[in-house]
Each structure stands twice: as structure tokens, then as C-alpha cells.
Amino acid sequence: MPLIELAATINGVRIDDDFAEAFPMHGTAIQITAATEEWAVESARKMTGFATSVIACGCEGGIDHVVPASRTRDGRPGVRVLLFAMDRKSLAGQLGTRLGQCVLTAPSTACYADFCSDKEIELGSAIRYFADGFQVSKKFGDRHYWRMPVMEGEFVCEAMTGYTDEGVGGGNLLIMAANAANALKASEAAAEAMRAIEDVILPFPGGIVRSGSKLGGKYPGMMASSNDAYCPTLKGATQSKLDDDIGSVLEIVIDGLSAKAVSEAMAAGIKAICDLGPDEGALRIGAGNYGGGLGPHHFRLKELLP
Amino acid sequence: MSALTFRLKGEPDQRIDCSSLVPDHLAKRSTADIEKLPVGTTRRGLRAGDLFEISGDDASDIRFEGGSARLDRIGESMSGGSIRVSGDAGFRAGRLMRGGQLMVEGSVGDLCGSGLQGGRIRVKGDCGARLGGPDAGEMKGMGNGVIRVSGNAGERAGDRMRRGVILIDGDCAKDAASRMIAGTMIVGGRTHGAPGRLMKRGSLFLMGGAERFTATFIDAGVHDLLILTLMARELEATIGDIPFDGAPMRKISGDTAVLGLGEIYLPA
Numbered sequence: 089m090p091l092i093e094l095a096a097t098i099n100g101v102r103i104d105d106d107f108a109e110a111f112p113m114h115g116t117a118i119q120i121t122a123a124t125e126e127w128a129v130e131s132a133r134k135m136t137g138f139a140t141s142v143i144a145c146g147c148e149g150g151i152d153h154v155v156p157a158s159r160t161r162d163g164r165p166g167v168r169v170l171l172f173a174m175d176r177k178s179l180a181g182q183l184g185t186r187l188g189q190c191v192l193t194a195p196s197t198a199c200y201a202d203f204c205s206d207k208e209i210e211l212g213s214a215i216r217y218f219a220d221g222f223q224v225s226k227k228f229g230d231r232h233y234w235r236m237p238v239m240e241g242e243f244v245c246e247a248m249t250g251y252t253d254e255g256v257g258g259g260n261l262l263i264m265a266a267n268a269a270n271a272l273k274a275s276e277a278a279a280e281a282m283r284a285i286e287d288v289i290l291p292f293p294g295g296i297v298r299s300g301s302k303l304g305g306k307y308p309g310m311m312a313s314s315n316d317a318y319c320p321t322l323k324g325a326t327q328s329k330l331d332d333d334i335g336s337v338l339e340i341v342i343d344g345l346s347a348k349a350v351s352e353a354m355a356a357g358i359k360a361i362c363d364l365g366p367d368e369g370a371l372r373i374g375a376g377n378y379g380g381g382l383g384p385h386h387f388r389l390k391e392l393l394p
Numbered sequence: 395m396s397a398l399t400f401r402l403k404g405e406p407d408q409r410i411d412c413s414s415l416v417p418d419h420l421a422k423r424s425t426a427d428i429e430k431l432p433v434g435t436t437r438r439g440l441r442a443g444d445l446f447e448i449s450g451d452d453a454s455d456i457r458f459e460g461g462s463a464r465l466d467r468i469g470e471s472m473s474g475g476s477i478r479v480s481g482d483a484g485f486r487a488g489r490l491m492r493g494g495q496l497m498v499e500g501s502v503g504d505l506c507g508s509g510l511q512g513g514r515i516r517v518k519g520d521c522g523a524r525l526g527g528p529d530a531g532e533m534k535g536m537g538n539g540v541i542r543v544s545g546n547a548g549e550r551a552g553d554r555m556r557r558g559v560i561l562i563d564g565d566c567a568k569d570a571a572s573r574m575i576a577g578t579m580i581v582g583g584r585t586h587g588a589p590g591r592l593m594k595r596g597s598l599f600l601m602g603g604a605e606r607f608t609a610t611f612i613d614a615g616v617h618d619l620l621i622l623t624l625m626a627r628e629l630e631a632t633i634g635d636i637p638f639d640g641a642p643m644r645k646i647s648g649d650t651a652v653l654g655l656g657e658i659y660l661p662a
Binding site: 162163198227241 | 557576578618625627632
């Protein structure tokens with residue numbers, strides 16, 4: 089079959105004339121602070137654990153960035169966490185359970201809203217009854233906090249946080265290299281560059297996916313199955329989209345609070361891969377889509393070139 | 395446009411009702427109309443023009459030049475704009491305010507900020523009794539907003555307070571925050587009597603200590619609470635210097651004669 093047409097070759101890296109197809113999601117942002125950065129990150133990692141794909145996890149989540157103490161609400165080190173789901177109800181549900189199990193429980197943490205919007209979902213309000221009647225509502229300025237007595241002392245959590253229904257999930261890059269080591273090196277460089285962009289997360293482990301999927305499968309009930317067109321061992325056995333020189337493919341999935349943020353992150357990733365070059369990194373960059381008929385957001389690689 | 399200014403012609407010989415001289419009521423009124431507004435409280439039928447020289451046309455920025463302890467109800471029920479009094483004000487200054495700002499450069503009488511629902515009141519001098527409290531027959535005191543008094547406060551400041559913030563930089567006469575329902579009250583100086591008597595919830599910061607507490611308050615020990623830091627940072631950003639900085643403080647719980655979920659904080 090014909091391979092995907094070439095849009096450009098930059099620093100020896102071939103860029104497909106293709107697009108990433110992404111979907112609308114509801115997204116929110118919160119700030120978790122703690123006595124040390126390590127505890128803030130630990131709590132955030134737990135909270136965003138098992139949050140790689142809405143297909144099986146209920147939501148997608150990750151750490152946007154570490155926030156220095158000088159920029160947090162309470163002057164302690166913190167992290168900004170983003171969470172995405174398909175609708176408001178499931179976003180609020182996931183936020184409440186993860187907050188209650190992973191932030192409330194972590195020593196020294198506090199939690200605040202970190203997305204301004206007229207549209208709000210419950211944050212501390214969702215878990216305040218854990219305090220069994222001893223919860224204290226505190227309002228000053230424009231802020232509303234819940235104070236919950238806990239064995240350590242007191243857990244402070246803002247009552248509500250804003251959310252957007254204009255989030256985007258499923259922006260992606262397919263990173264194709266001669267071997268697995270080079271694919272990983274290029275993907276790591278891209279993920280690092282993308283993490284510098286605000287309002288986006290890379291929800292998979294380390295930001296990188298080795299088992300990209302297509303919709304459905306041959307077995308009944310499968311919502312997703314292996315993306316055989318990009319599996320290098322299936323060349324000849326399936327309608328492969330891989331050239332002869334490609335021996336391994338990794339994917340980076342991007343969720344963002346806006347299409348603009350996802351677009352900026354993809355552009356940063358492409359630049360990092362091109363800067364690394366084909367000898368140590370990727371030979372080719374592609375993007376995953378379903379023909380363009382399912383997701384309203386189309387991120388064309390040729391419009392994101394460095 | 396220039397500030398709508400009421401220059402007092404002389405000390406009034408009766409109590410003056412200034413409740414109609416607020417931005418909401420004066421917008422779109424001519425000076426001639428304003429001069430005819432009744433402000434007297436006796437059968438003489440005193441009007442604004444009899445008492446004040448009126449100038450300016452910006453009703454969202456009202457000034458009283460030359461104050462008096464007989465100028466009652468200044469800023470009552472205002473919902474926006476600002477009023478500045480260059481001197482003293484009488485009873486009920488800022489009562490039932492819903493928004494905007496009231497600044498009194500002198501002292502005010504009783505019931506300042508009574509039933510306040512929003513906005514900010516700043517008093518540079520002292521204030522009388524029942525700051526932010528309920529008027530006779532009312533069940534709740536202030537329900538929101540911010541009051542700052544740079545001087546001393548009279549008896550029962552914050553009585554039946556429901557929400558909002560009161561900050562008194564000076565001393566407080568007896569029984570501050572009596573019957574407090576919720577909210578935050580901070581006293582920089584000494585508090586007399588038995589503060590917090592019958593408080594249900596709410597936070598009372600007594601930075602200069604208290605004369606005594608009733609036996610129904612319980613010492614809960616010294617605590618390093620994050621909410622103290624948050625309050626210090628956010629209140630400082632909105633109302634200026636406050637007399638605590640988030641350092642650990644001693645917590646007194648009460649009043650256990652009622653609900654017992656109130657908290658009094660003292661310097662550790």
C-alpha cells in the first residue's frame with residue numbers, strides 16, 4: 089500500500105503529511121502544596137496514577153508542572169495537576185475520589201483551585217463530610233476553604249475549582265525510529281520539551297505510549313486494540329504504514345486545557361525530535377487519526393513545523 | 395466629573411438621617427433635587443440643602459467634608475460606589491451595606507456596619523457598641539463584607555456575626571464576638587470582658603489577649619495551622635497589615651455552653 093505522503097524533511101527527519109485527531113474533553117486544574125516538593129509530587133503522582141486513558145481509567149491526569157514556593161497560594165512548594173474526563177459529572181467524580189484518597193491522606197498537603205472559570209465543580213466540598221461534622225467552612229476575600237481536622241492536624245482544601253468544557257484530549261505524535269532505543273531517546277526528548285508547555289499533560293507513563301491503539305478490534309467488546317498498522321513486527325502481515333527502515337514506534341499523547349496548548353506542545357515535541365536528528369533519534373514523525381470523521385480537532389503536522 | 399461633595403455648614407442641632415445620601419439614591423439626580431431631600435429627624439423638616447453646601451456631580455464618589463457625631467446612617471444600604479467622611483459619623487454608619495466602600499476618617503457611633511452584607515468599611519478612629527452586630531429585634535449580625543477599625547471598638551463588637559471579616563487594630567470593650575455564628579474577627583489590642591461568650595462557630599483572634607474567658611472555653615493547645623498562613627497572606631493583600639503572620643498560635647475552643655465549634659486564637 090502507499091505510505092503516507094511526506095510533508096517535509098527537517099534535519100533528516102521525515103514528517104508525514106498527516107494530522108492528529110483529537111476530541112473535546114472537560115478539564116480542570118488544581119494546585120497541591122506540601123511541606124516539601126517531594127511530598128507534593130508524591131501526592132500528585134498518586135492522584136494521577138492509573139489515569140492514562142478514559143477508556144479504562146475514568147479520567148486522564150498528570151502533573152502540568154512543579155510550582156515554586158514563591159508562586160503557590162500558601163508559600164510552600166507545590167505542583168499543578170490537570171485532570172480530564174468526557175463530561176462534567178465524571179470529571180467531578182474522579183476529582184473527588186482521587187482527592188480524598190491521594191491528597192487528603194498525604195502528610196502535610198493542602199489543595200487549591202488552579203483554573204479560573206465561572207463553571208465550577210466541587211473540590212473540598214466533595215470530601216468535607218470525612219470530617220464528620222467537625223469540618224470548618226472559612227470564607228475570606230473571594231476564597232472559600234474547607235478545613236478538615238485530621239490526625240496530623242488540619243487538611244485545608246479550597247471548596248470549588250473551575251473547569252473547562254473546551255479541553256482537548258488525544259493530541260498525539262507517532263515517533264518512528266530504526267530501533268527501540270532510538271525511538272525512546274527521541275520520545276524522551278520530545279516529552280521533555282512538551283512538559284515545558286503550560287496547560288498540557290502527557291497522561292501515559294513518562295509521557296510515552298508503546299502500545300498505541302486503534303478503535304475496536306476483531307474480538308467482541310474490545311473498545312480498542314493494538315494499532316497493527318504501526319507495529320513493526322507485523323510488516324507484511326497487515327496493512328502496515330511503516331517504511332522498511334522503521335524498526336520501532338512510540339507515541340506521545342497530549343491532553344490540554346485548550347486546543348492552542350495542545351498545538352504548542354505538539355510543535356515543541358516535533359522541534360525536539362528534529363533537533364535530535366535521525367542518527368540517535370527518530371527517522372520519521374507521524375500522527376494518529378481515525379480518518380478525521382470522529383474528532384473535531386485536527387492538528388496537522390505540516391502546520392506545526394519548526 | 396467631580397466628586398459629589400456635601401460640605402457641612404455647621405454643627406447640626408438635631409440628629410441627621412443621611413441614609414438617602416448614598417450613590418444608589420443620588421445617581422441621575424440634579425443638585426437642586428438633592429438639596430430638597432429630607433434629612434432632618436424633627437418636625438422642622440430639615441433638608442439636605444439647609445445643612446450642606448452641595449457641589450460636584452459624580453454620585454459614585456461621595457464626600458462629606460466636615461463630619462459630626464450627629465450624622466447618622468451614612469452609607470446605609472449602599473450597593474456600590476464610595477463614600478468618604480472627613481470627620482466623625484453617627485450611628486449606623488454603613489448599616490446593611492451590600493457593596494462599595496465607606497471610609498470615615500474620624501470615629502463612628504453604635505451599630506456601624508450592622509447587618510453588613512458586602513463591601514468594605516474603614517474607620518480610622520474609634521467605633522461605638524455592636525460593630526457589625528444586629529439591630530434591635532434582628533437575629534443575625536453582619537453576613538459578609540469587611541470592616542476595619544483603626545482605633546478602639548465598643549461593647550459587643552461582632553455580636554451575632556454570621557460571615558465576613560472584622561479587624562480592630564485597637565482595644566475592644568467587653569464581650570466581643572458575643573453570640574458569634576461564624577466569620578472572622580481580629581483584635582490587635584486588648585479585649586475586655588469575656589470575649590466569644592456563647593459563640594457557636596467562627597474564628598476570633600485576640601492578639602493582645604483577653605481579660606478572661608468563661609469556664610466553657612477549653613484550651614486546645616498550640617498549633618501550627620496552614621489556614622493561619624493563608625488568612626494572613628490573603629487578608630494582608632486585601633485589607634493591609636494584620637496583626638498576625640501565620641506563626642503557631644494557641645487555640646481555645648468554645649463556647650461549649652452552645653455548639654462549641656468556635657475558636658479563639660492567642661499568640662503562642
